[in-house]
Amino acid sequence: MTDTSRGLPERPMSPYTQVWRWHITMACSILHRGCLVALYVGAAILAGWAAALAAGPSVYAGYLSILGSPIGKLVLLGETFAVFYTVAYVIRQSFWDVGKGFAPRTADMTGAMSIAFAVVATIVTWVLAGANGAF
Amino acid sequence: MSKNDIYQPQQFRTPLSRARGLGAARHGVHHFITERVSGLALVPLLLWGAYAALRLIGADQHTVALWLGQPLNAVLSSLLLLVALVHLQGAMQVVIEDYIHRFTTKTALVIGNLFVCVIAGAVGIFSILKVALTVTGAH
Numbered sequence: 001m002t003d004t005s006r007g008l009p010e011r012p013m014s015p016y017t018q019v020w021r022w023h024i025t026m027a028c029s030i031l032h033r034g035c036l037v038a039l040y041v042g043a044a045i046l047a048g049w050a051a052a053l054a055a056g057p058s059v060y061a062g063y064l065s066i067l068g069s070p071i072g073k074l075v076l077l078g079e080t081f082a083v084f085y086t087v088a089y090v091i092r093q094s095f096w097d098v099g100k101g102f103a104p105r106t107a108d109m110t111g112a113m114s115i116a117f118a119v120v121a122t123i124v125t126w127v128l129a130g131a132n133g134a135f
Numbered sequence: 136m137s138k139n140d141i142y143q144p145q146q147f148r149t150p151l152s153r154a155r156g157l158g159a160a161r162h163g164v165h166h167f168i169t170e171r172v173s174g175l176a177l178v179p180l181l182l183w184g185a186y187a188a189l190r191l192i193g194a195d196q197h198t199v200a201l202w203l204g205q206p207l208n209a210v211l212s213s214l215l216l217l218v219a220l221v222h223l224q225g226a227m228q229v230v231i232e233d234y235i236h237r238f239t240t241k242t243a244l245v246i247g248n249l250f251v252c253v254i255a256g257a258v259g260i261f262s263i264l265k266v267a268l269t270v271t272g273a274h
Contacts, residue, residue: 036226043219044251046184047259050212053199054262060196083181090174097171125185132192 025104028111032089035082042079068134080125085118166225173222180215187212200270209267216259224252 045067052063066072092110095101101110126134187208191199203209227248235241 033226033230036223037230039219040223040227043216043223044255046216046219047255047262050216050259050262050266053196053203054265057196060199080185083185086174087178087181090178093171094175125189128189129192132189134192 023108024111025107028089028114031085031115035085035089038078038082039086041075042082045075045079073134077122077126081118081122084121084125085114088114088117166229170222170225173218173225176214176218177222180211180218183211184215197270197272200266201272203263203266204270206267209263212263213260216263217256220252220256224249227252 049063049067052060067076092101092114095110101107129135191202194202203212228245231241231244231248235244
């Protein structure tokens with residue numbers, strides 16, 4: 001490693017949970033990644049929903065009964081949070097892309113706002129779902 | 136910060152890359168922009184998807200099929216699935232590349248990820264079109 005950087009500063013390292021202390025911006029970053037993995041499952045659920053719909057009334061009713069089971073509802077609750085958190089996070093990233101929002105205090109605030117928005121929007125959605133007969 | 140401080144590619148060369156005579160694959164910017172743009176497109180599509188899901192709670196197959204038979208709903212459903220899969224295929228590939236370092240395992244997972252996304256897209260879009268183009272009856 002003698003001339004890796006030719007006298008220039010070492011290459012920047014990505015945040016790593018073992019060596020970085022927890023703070024809100026890194027928690028938001030990891031939560032974003034977790035939500036994308038959750039949405040990966042959500043996309044499969046959506047494709048399965050379309051396939052079940054095309055397969056006919058009985059298959060569709062069976063698919064809905066799986067989604068409506070306690071475990072199904074828990075998964076859909078997680079998907080709801082992942083959807084709203086991803087929406088907030090993409091908007092946050094778009095401000096970064098135009099060079100705004102990097103001040104530590106601003107980044108902390110927008111991170112907290114993203115989580116708060118996702119929590120509130122998830123609760124509102126499930127209250128509306130309950131009003132529409134989800135329970 | 137002067138212009139020279141921002142663009143100094145030689146600063147990021149590793150000894151291994153010099154030994155092999157190779158630098159970066161130069162695909163990073165393409166991936167970055169794909170994720171940014173598909174992410175932006177997902178904002179309205181995901182919000183519409185949440186609204187649509189709320190509307191369709193508890194509806195039976197025929198009601199949902201009639202709903203999907205409306206062109207706007209069929210187009211937006213297809214776009215939601217396609218844009219999400221483009222975004223998530225890239226996202227999942229980065230997750231795999233970050234955490235899996237053994238070449239064969241990593242390659243198998245990256246290819247498997249691509250196959251899963253393409254199959255989900257093919258099944259989903261075919262199903263949406265089949266329902267939308269064949270549904271009949273009063274709304």
